[in-house]
Amino acid sequence: MNARSDHSAAVPAVPAAPAASGEELVRHRAGFARAGYAGPTRYRRMPAVAAQFLTAQPMLVVGAADAEGRVWAGLLTGRPGFLQAEPAGGSPDDDAPDTVAIQARPVPGDPLAEVLAAPAEVGSIAVEPARRRRMRMNGRATPTDAGLRLTLAQVFSNCPKYIQTRDFTFAQPPAAGTVTALRGSALTMGQQLDIGTADTFFIATADRGGQPDASHRGGNPGFVRVLGPDRILFPDYRGNAMFSTLGNLQENPAAGLLFVDWETGTTLQLTGTARTDWDPAHIAEVPGAERLVEFTVLQVVELRGAHPLRWTEPGYSRFNPPAA
Template sequence: MTRYHRGELIAQKRAGLLDEAARLTGMFNTEIPWAAAAFLAAQPMIVLGATDTRGDVWATMLTGAPGFISATGVSTIDIAAATTPGDPLEEALSAPAPVGLIAIEPGTRRRLRMNGTAHPTPAGLRIELAQIYGNCPKYIQKRRPMLAPATPGVARAGVTLTAEESAFIGQADTFFVATADPDGNTDASHRGGNPGFLQALSPTHLRWPDYSGNSMFNTFGNLELNPRAGLLIPDWPTGTLLHLSGTAIVDWNPTHAEAVPGAERLVDFTVEHVVRIDNASPLRWTTPEPSRFNPPTHSTNRPATPGPLPAVRTGPRGNRASRSRRATER
C-alpha cells in the first residue's frame, strides 16, 4: 500500500528517490494531532489552493485573528474567514470543493500541509481532511506579522503581468503554488529563496529552481498528470496579493539545472490569468531574515524586502477599469 498517487510515484522515480519517499509515508495522518491543532489555532493566516469553475487552479490566502482556524473534530477544521471580493476562488468555495492547504508560521519557520474537501459555512469554511502532515523548515524567510486593517481594493483581472508586477516578482523571496490531480484533489505548497529565485522572463513566462526538498513530490506528481497550476505571491509590506493561474512544466534536464545554483530541476510557468487585489490581507510583516538554506541567486545582493507594488491607478469612481473591460480581461 502507498499513500502516493500515480503521478507522485512517477516523479519520485524520475528523481531517483522512490525509496526515500516510501520511508516518509509514516508522516501522513488522517486525524489531527494535538500539536497540529494547537499550531493551527495560533495562526493568523492560511493558504488554500483549489480549482475554479473553469478548471483553472488558483491559490489564495485567508486571514483572521489567532483562533480563526480551529480543530472541531478528529479530522475536521473550521476556518472563520471568507475570501476577499474579487478573489479568484470566491465562486468555487461557495460550494463543496477539494482543497489543499498550507499553514505557515514564518516567525518560527514551521509549516503544516493538509488536503481534503471544503464545505461553505455561515462563518467561512469547514474542511474535512483526508491528509495532514508536517514539512521541513527549509527556505522559509523569518518574519513576523502585525495587524493593519485596510479596505481591499477592486480586483485587477488580466491575462499578462504588468511591468511593475514583473519587477516585483523578480524581487520576491516567497510564493505559494497550488496543483491538482485529474480528479481535482489539490495540494498547496510553499516555495522560498533569495530574491531573484523566481524570475519573470516575460509578461507570461515565469521560471523558478526546484531545490532539495522532502522527496514526496506532491506538486510535481500532480503536474505529471495535470499541468494546471496556480501561484500566490504576497506583497508582505502592503498586504497586496498577486494571484496567477496557468500551466507549469518541470524541466528534468540536469544540464539545464546545473546553470542555476542549488537547482535540482527547473519549472517553467505560463501565465494565463492574473488577479491582483491591493490590501487584500490585513497583515503587515517585518523585514525578513533569510533562510540559511537559500542558495545564492544572480540577484542575492538585492534588498531582501521587495519594494511595494504601486497602487493601480483608479478611475473617477475608484475602479481600476470599467466593468466591461474587467469582464473582457477575465
C-alpha cells in the same frame, strides 16, 4: 493590464493516467526510488500538537480549481484563533480532530470567492514564518455562516528549510468596496518586478482526480525568474523527497501561484500551466536547483490592499542558495 479576454485562457486536458502515480514517477526520476517506500505518511486526522499550531496562525493559503479546471491559490487571514481544529465526532475528549473551522472566506475579487461559496475540494497550507514551521491540510471545504469548514482527508508537514523568518501585525482592515482588482492575461511590468524580487510564494496544484494541494516555495530575492509577461521559471531545491507538487504536475499541468506583498497586504494570483524541466544543462545554470519548473501564465488577478495582515522584514533562511 493586457487587453486580451480572460475567457480565452484554456487549460489543457488532464493526460491519461500512467501506471504509477505522479509522485512515484517523479521520485524515481529524481533518484529517490526505494523498494517498499510509498512516500511520506499522510494522516486523515490532526495530532493535538498540530491543532495547537493551527490555532496560533494568522493566515491560511488555499488552493482549488474553478469551474473551467483552472487552479488558483488564494489567501485567508484572521487574528490567531480564526482557525480551529474540531474534535472528530464532536467529542471534546477526542484529541485527533478531523475538521477545521475557518472564520474567513476569500475576499471579494478573489477567483476562489465563487469557488468556495459552494462545497469544493481544496488543498491548504498554514505557515508560521517566525518559527519556520508549516502544515498542509487537504480535504473538502463547505461554506458556513462564519466562513468555511474543512473536512480533512490528508494532514502532513514537510520541509521548512526555505522559509524566511517574519513576525506579523495587523493593520486596519480595508473598508468594504475599497479593494481594487486588476485582471488580465499577462503580467504588467510592475507585477514582473514584484515577482522577480520576491523571496516567497505559494503554489497550488491538483492530481488527476482533482484533489488540490497547496505548498510553499522560498529562496533569496531573485530565485523566481521572469522570462516574459507570460512565463516564469523557478528552481526546485532539495527538500524531503515528498514531491507532492511535482507529482501532481506529472498528472495534471494546471497550477496556480500566489505572491503576497508582506508590507501592503496586496496579493497577486496567477493561474496557468506548469512543467518540470529535467535538462541538466538548464539546471546547472541555476544555483542550488535540482530541477526547474516553468510556469505559463493564463490569467492574472491582483488585489491591492486586500488583507490587513502585515509582516516584518525577512530573516533569510541559511539554506537559501544564491539566486544568481
